[in-house]
Amino acid sequence: MRPAITDELTDYRRIPRTLSHVYYDPLTPENEAEVEKIFKALTSDPSDPVQHNRKLTTWGRTITVPESSSTVAKFRFDELCGMPLSAADYLEIVKNFKTIFILDVPKMGMSQKDKARRFITFIDAMYSYSRASVLTAPSHPYLPSAMSATAFRPALLIVDVQEDFCPRNGALAVPDGRAVVPVINDLLALPFVLKIATKDHHPPNHVSFASNHGPDAEPYTSVTTITNPANARETYETQLWPDHCVAGTPGNALVRELAADRLDRVVLKGTDPRVEMYSAFRSPLRDPPLASAVSELADLLRGHEVTEVFVTGLAGDYCVFHSAVDCAEEGWKTYVVEEATRSVGGQEGWEKAAAQLKEKGVGIVRADGEEVGRVRELSGSA
Numbered sequence: 001m002r003p004a005i006t007d008e009l010t011d012y013r014r015i016p017r018t019l020s021h022v023y024y025d026p027l028t029p030e031n032e033a034e035v036e037k038i039f040k041a042l043t044s045d046p047s048d049p050v051q052h053n054r055k056l057t058t059w060g061r062t063i064t065v066p067e068s069s070s071t072v073a074k075f076r077f078d079e080l081c082g083m084p085l086s087a088a089d090y091l092e093i094v095k096n097f098k099t100i101f102i103l104d105v106p107k108m109g110m111s112q113k114d115k116a117r118r119f120i121t122f123i124d125a126m127y128s129y130s131r132a133s134v135l136t137a138p139s140h141p142y143l144p145s146a147m148s149a150t151a152f153r154p155a156l157l158i159v160d161v162q163e164d165f166c167p168r169n170g171a172l173a174v175p176d177g178r179a180v181v182p183v184i185n186d187l188l189a190l191p192f193v194l195k196i197a198t199k200d201h202h203p204p205n206h207v208s209f210a211s212n213h214g215p216d217a218e219p220y221t222s223v224t225t226i227t228n229p230a231n232a233r234e235t236y237e238t239q240l241w242p243d244h245c246v247a248g249t250p251g252n253a254l255v256r257e258l259a260a261d262r263l264d265r266v267v268l269k270g271t272d273p274r275v276e277m278y279s280a281f282r283s284p285l286r287d288p289p290l291a292s293a294v295s296e297l298a299d300l301l302r303g304h305e306v307t308e309v310f311v312t313g314l315a316g317d318y319c320v321f322h323s324a325v326d327c328a329e330e331g332w333k334t335y336v337v338e339e340a341t342r343s344v345g346g347q348e349g350w351e352k353a354a355a356q357l358k359e360k361g362v363g364i365v366r367a368d369g370e371e372v373g374r375v376r377e378l379s380g381s382a
């Protein structure tokens, strides 16, 4: 990620994505001039001139932005982290600007813990909004030693990449489902701290099979009501499907092209015949939760001190969707890798699911994006 090599002819306005997290270090006069040039290029629109000391307001407080256009802001490190700003203040800054320059990021030891903590909070906010940053540092390494305490321990979750969910012979084939496998195999080669696949693993009498609901029940269109065995008042409606992923059948197997030898663990779901379990974490029953429909997934992730989870697999609008929602709700930073999923409802189904996922705080990322890139970088430091 550093240092960035830039060439004279680059039009920086056209490459905001590739600008993401560009570090200049050490801060030579040439680098400083280069950074100033990028800032000028990004703020060269005469209808959107640079303002000095722009005021932002959040929670009744005022934050001053030393130099900014409507999309680009520039701070010296001390203007950003040298004063007692909170996470909410940093989010407000990050929400307002697409690209943020932070100049003169110092080397921080334990005596500058407050500054280091604020810097980390700010960088987290940048990641959560996928913002681009340009950082400069007077000496290498600029990263605070306290930063190493902020662990980045990503896990890869591969949901239900099973023969029955894939064309051509799958009983419940997701359109183009098999196309996720090469993408997932590439991800499996990365240094995730934990690589878990899940399997839909149903007994033949599973409640989600239309065949278990009499002659009028139709897969894909009929629904049935599921009742909490411990609480008759808690119910939910669920869609019926063709028989699929029955334990012991070929359709239950992980797709044969999947690099399963790289998996740390396979977690089974949907094993209780009485309840549907789209989420790899648990059934929707909450009052009380049905113990036989709560998997060991959350415990595994906690046990390995995972900090973020990258979700992939099938299907984007059902099991991937519900797994990602539960994952975020359990407190992990959660991403779905877009090319590594396909949906029952095709592209349209995915777009609807993706919009809802974003509302629930799940990031939608690309396999070649910067979030996965952070995992890739772990290989160098491992």
Ligand SMILES: [Zn+2]
Residues within 6 Å of the ligand: 200, 202, 208, 244, 245, 270
């Ligand atoms: Zn199922």
